[in-house]
Amino acid sequence: MKVTVVGAGAVGASCAEYIAIKDFASEVVLLDIKEGYAEGKAMDLMQTASLNGFDTKITGSTSDYSKTANSDIAVITSGIPRKPGMTREELIGINAGIVKAVSSSLIEHSPNVILIVVSNPMDTMTYLVHKTTALPKHRIIGMGGALDSARFKYRLAEAMEAPISDIDGMVIGGHSDTGMVPLTSHATRNSIRVSEFLSEDRLQQVADDTKVGGATLTKLLGTSAWYAPGAAVSALVQAIACDQKKLFPCSTFLEGEYGLNDICIGVPVILGRNGIEEIVDIPLSDAEKNKMQESAAGVAKTNGLLDV
Ligand SMILES: NC(=O)C1=CN([C@@H]2O[C@H](COP(=O)(O)OP(=O)(O)OC[C@H]3O[C@@H](n4cnc5c(N)ncnc54)[C@H](O)[C@@H]3O)[C@@H](O)[C@H]2O)C=CC1
Numbered sequence: 625m626k627v628t629v630v631g632a633g634a635v636g637a638s639c640a641e642y643i644a645i646k647d648f649a650s651e652v653v654l655l656d657i658k659e660g661y662a663e664g665k666a667m668d669l670m671q672t673a674s675l676n677g678f679d680t681k682i683t684g685s686t687s688d689y690s691k692t693a694n695s696d697i698a699v700i701t702s703g704i705p706r707k708p709g710m711t712r713e714e715l716i717g718i719n720a721g722i723v724k725a726v727s728s729s730l731i732e733h734s735p736n737v738i739l740i741v742v743s744n745p746m747d748t749m750t751y752l753v754h755k756t757t758a759l760p761k762h763r764i765i766g767m768g769g770a771l772d773s774a775r776f777k778y779r780l781a782e783a784m785e786a787p788i789s790d791i792d793g794m795v796i797g798g799h800s801d802t803g804m805v806p807l808t809s810h811a812t813r814n815s816i817r818v819s820e821f822l823s824e825d826r827l828q829q830v831a832d833d834t835k836v837g838g839a840t841l842t843k844l845l846g847t848s849a850w851y852a853p854g855a856a857v858s859a860l861v862q863a864i865a866c867d868q869k870k871l872f873p874c875s876t877f878l879e880g881e882y883g884l885n886d887i888c889i890g891v892p893v894i895l896g897r898n899g900i901e902e903i904v905d906i907p908l909s910d911a912e913k914n915k916m917q918e919s920a921a922g923v924a925k926t927n928g929l930l931d932v
């Protein structure tokens with residue numbers, strides 16, 4: 625199993641590290657445009673192998689896509705992150721050109737690749753890849769919901785003073801400060817609805833904190849987060865590589881599911897060796913349906929800024 629990660633910055637390197645530590649891939653190639661940067665990150669990570677007990681071979685490349693040839697999975701993290709006070713949508717001007725060029729180079733060298741798009745604004749970047757490449761839709765996956773759901777579970781556990789392993793919950797919708805739809809009515813603590821433990825106001829606070837999870841960290845760090853994003857990407861890569869058939873919310877091209885068309889947005893999907901093996905269309909309450917429609921309208925507005 626060969627995995628390429630484009631962008632050896634904060635998220636790309638974290639993602640490569642988690643993939644290596646889980647030891648399910650034979651090879652990880654890190655690629656960046658900064659001269660020597662990916663090679664340096666790869667060497668540094670390889671020097672953790674004997675300490676962390678993995679055999680995954682990590683190599684680096686400066687813009688040489690021949691090194692990525694025949695990748696089974698490729699992750700696109702190349703592009704700029706936001707600074708405090710910015711929205712993800714403001715990154716579109718620079719990141720769209722990068723994501724378009726990178727996806728085309730990846731596919732040229734790995735025609736059977738499954739692409740995972742991370743660069744922001746992620747739903748629009750996923751749509752861009754859908755519109756500008758000939759890849760079938762099940763091989764274009766946007767990562768956002770897995771991260772947002774992890775943050776949702778963190779906030780729920782915090783509010784209930786419960787261990788995170790007790791909590792289950794999911795966030796669908798657009799990966800944006802306003803567009804996320806945390807499914808509070810479906811969230812549970814060991815199969816008991818979280819509304820049994822938390823007041824309506826506290827649950828609303830959890831949902832609000834979840835939606836601005838990325839912005840909160842950006843304010844604290846001066847740039848956006850990388851540990852949880854890297855871990856979320858590695859979980860998707862592992863689900864595909866190991867054919868786990870796991871359910872994650874991912875951004876995928878919709879054709880009528882959730883009443884939406886011609887858009888990539890976060891919905892529950894099953895991930896296995898073929899990429900997105902099924903879109904799971906779950907029943908939503910009227911309030912959740914409305915939030916999903918509003919979220920889609922926001923993503924569509926950003927998509928309208930693309931030149932496709
Ligand atoms: N979807 C999600 O849930 C998340 C998305 N992100 C996004 O991921 C992206 C990366 O974030 P960070 O790693 O923190 O940024 P970073 O600045 O640390 O790393 C980005 C890397 O991309 C490289 N790069 C730029 N243009 C390139 C090109 N054409 N080819 C190859 N490499 C290129 C840069 O040299 C840099 O090393 C940002 O757009 C950020 O908003 C970050 C966290 C979560």
Ligand SMILES: O=C([O-])CC(=O)C(=O)O
Pocket residue numbers: 705706712744771799837838839841842848849853
């Ligand atoms: O907040 C950002 O800009 C990066 C990101 O998507 C996240 O951490 O959720």
